[in-house]
Amino acid sequence: MLDRQLFRTELERIIAGAARKHIDAPIDEVVRLDSERRALLLDLEAKKAEMNKVSKMIGQLMGQGKKDEAEAAKAQTKELKDYISAGEQKEREIDAALLAAELVIPNIPHDSCPDGVDENDNVEIRQWSAQPSFDFELKPHWELCESLGLVDFARGTKVAGSGFIAYTGWGARLQRALINFMIDHQTLKNGYKEVYPPFLVNRASMIGTGNFPKFEEDVYRADDDLWMIPTAEVPVTNLYRDEILNSDDLTLKLAAFTACFRKEAGSAGKDTRGLLRVHEFDKVEMVKFTKPEDSYDELESLTADAESVLQLLGLHYRVVNVCAGDMGFKGAKQYDIEVWAPGVGRYLEISSCSNFETFQARRANIRFRKAAGEKPEYVHILNGSGLACPRLFASLLEVYQQADGSVLIPEPLRPYVGTDRFVP
RNA sequence: GGAAAGGUGGCAGAGUGGUCUAAUGCGGCGGUCUUGAAAACCGUUGUCCAGAAAUGGACCAAGGGUUCGAAUCCCUUCCUUUCCUCCA
Numbered sequence: 411m412l413d414r415q416l417f418r419t420e421l422e423r424i425i426a427g428a429a430r431k432h433i434d435a436p437i438d439e440v441v442r443l444d445s446e447r448r449a450l451l452l453d454l455e456a457k458k459a460e461m462n463k464v465s466k467m468i469g470q471l472m473g474q475g476k477k478d479e480a481e482a483a484k485a486q487t488k489e490l491k492d493y494i495s496a497g498e499q500k501e502r503e504i505d506a507a508l509l510a511a512e513l514v515i516p517n518i519p520h521d522s523c524p525d526g527v528d529e530n531d532n533v534e535i536r537q538w539s540a541q542p543s544f545d546f547e548l549k550p551h552w553e554l555c556e557s558l559g560l561v562d563f564a565r566g567t568k569v570a571g572s573g574f575i576a577y578t579g580w581g582a583r584l585q586r587a588l589i590n591f592m593i594d595h596q597t598l599k600n601g602y603k604e605v606y607p608p609f610l611v612n613r614a615s616m617i618g619t620g621n622f623p624k625f626e627e628d629v630y631r632a633d634d635d636l637w638m639i640p641t642a643e644v645p646v647t648n649l650y651r652d653e654i655l656n657s658d659d660l661t662l663k664l665a666a667f668t669a670c671f672r673k674e675a676g677s678a679g680k681d682t683r684g685l686l687r688v689h690e691f692d693k694v695e696m697v698k699f700t701k702p703e704d705s706y707d708e709l710e711s712l713t714a715d716a717e718s719v720l721q722l723l724g725l726h727y728r729v730v731n732v733c734a735g736d737m738g739f740k741g742a743k744q745y746d747i748e749v750w751a752p753g754v755g756r757y758l759e760i761s762s763c764s765n766f767e768t769f770q771a772r773r774a775n776i777r778f779r780k781a782a783g784e785k786p787e788y789v790h791i792l793n794g795s796g797l798a799c800p801r802l803f804a805s806l807l808e809v810y811q812q813a814d815g816s817v818l819i820p821e822p823l824r825p826y827v828g829t830d831r832f833v834p
Numbered sequence: 835g836g837a838a839a840g841g842u843g844g845c846a847g848a849g850u851g852g853u854c855u856a857a858u859g860c861g862g863c864g865g866u867c868u869u870g871a872a873a874a875c876c877g878u879u880g881u882c883c884a885g886a887a888a889u890g891g892a893c894c895a896a897g898g899g900u901u902c903g904a905a906u907c908c909c910u911u912c913c914u915u916u917c918c919u920c921c922a
Contacts, residue, residue, distance in 0.1 A: 447883095447884095451883075459891070462903085464903090465902050468903070469903065470852085472852070481902095488902085785881095786881085
């Protein structure tokens with residue numbers, strides 16, 4: 411959500427921002443409802459002030475025993491009361507319509523975010539290491555999963571449907587190892603505080619992070635008002651909903667492991683094989699609450715923290731500055747990290763690190779106070795994956811596969827996995 | 835799933851229809867005193883909206899309602915605690 415003041419003072423920026431994102435947003439409606447609301451309030455509050463005065467006077471007259479005068483004053487209030495009651499009804503209608511419109515206005519992309527329509531316009535800003543070369547025929551990860559018995563695709567599908575994965579044997583072990591390795595790294599080395607949040611959240615939380623109302627269709631519903639999280643970003647960010655944070659605690663850095671549930675509707679037919687696009691996956695997520703002036707530095711270090719996992723595991727990747735059109739609704743700036751998967755011959759999006767500035771903080775009402783006595787201000791909120799497990803799993807297998815069909819386990823992961831090699 | 839009690843400022847906690855502009859205590863901030871600190875004393879201390887400002891309006895879990903007037907009465911929802919039931 412954007413500052414309502416911005417619609418009065420910097421309307422052009424909002425219009426330009428939505429245009430850069432290629433999102434059609436009801437900006438005119440916000441402007442119209444906002445001015446309608448203010449005109450109404452001006453009038454209504456004057457009437458309320460009058461009403462309060464009369465009511466107070468009636469109270470005093472009653473206290474003095476002047477019953478008749480009190481009754482006379484009462485008779486005069488009928489018209490005022492009806493007027494106020496109608497005005498309040500109108501105010502409720504405008505407020506609801508205004509909020510509904512505001513909730514679907516996209517965040518304004520940062521100046522450093524490139525123009526563009528889709529992922530083809532993203533700008534690569536760096537690579538790490540080089541693509542590995544092989545002197546034998548590479549297999550895609552799903553073949554390695556089958557031959558090494560790491561995943562039982564058929565039975566996973568049987569129990570839950572396509573896009574649900576049953577990891578088996580060393581595959582299950584590797585999955586747990588990745589989670590522990592990453593969460594240990596982010597908490598013990600990079601200074602994030604570990605959180606283990608609920609995997610189901612209520613509607614208010616979904617609105618707080620910006621998933622609702624616009625993207626309700628993408629999320630699994632568990633009950634009337636309980637939703638399965640699409641990312642740990644939702645419960646972790648909302649931990650501090652409606653709170654004023656202590657300035658000394660900023661930047662507050664949290665890391666969480668959760669499963670993530672996504673319908674992935676509309677991507678039918680894409681990446682249907684293997685682990686690249688599934689309905690349930692594990693992920694370690696980092697969330698930062700920062701002072702406004704720190705948020706762009708914190709975005710750089712957040713991205714570096716996510717990258718460091720890939721560096722430790724020796725996986726080639728690139729970082730792209732996501733263009734306005736590909737960034738989506740909530741972000742002001744976003745870096746994607748794409749890991750190289752030689753078996754499928756593609757870079758896989760494995761992390762997305764974003765600065766939302768005050769967009770989420772305003773929705774979730776998360777603020778901080780610069781100093782005692784100062785007015786509370788909205789924090790800046792950032793998050794990034796560190797990292798998503800299935801694509802990391804896939805890349806690892808494809809990069810570390812050997813000519814004999816075995817897969818080597820990179821050194822830092824061995825204590826977690828308990829072996830140095832998967833053998834067919 | 836059943837029953838009961840309850841939700842008031844940063845915290846504790848009074849308030850059951852009219853100076854509630856919410857008592858009091860703790861905590862925070864400022865001051866007096868002190869070489870400094872503690873203690874004591876004095877003052878101060880919420881958020882949001884509209885307005886250039888003066889000021890006005892709203893907020894006692896949330897949303898409706900009754901009333902000239904609601905923290906207080908009524909309805910709905912949410913949450914918490916305790917007990918029972920069930921359960922890893």
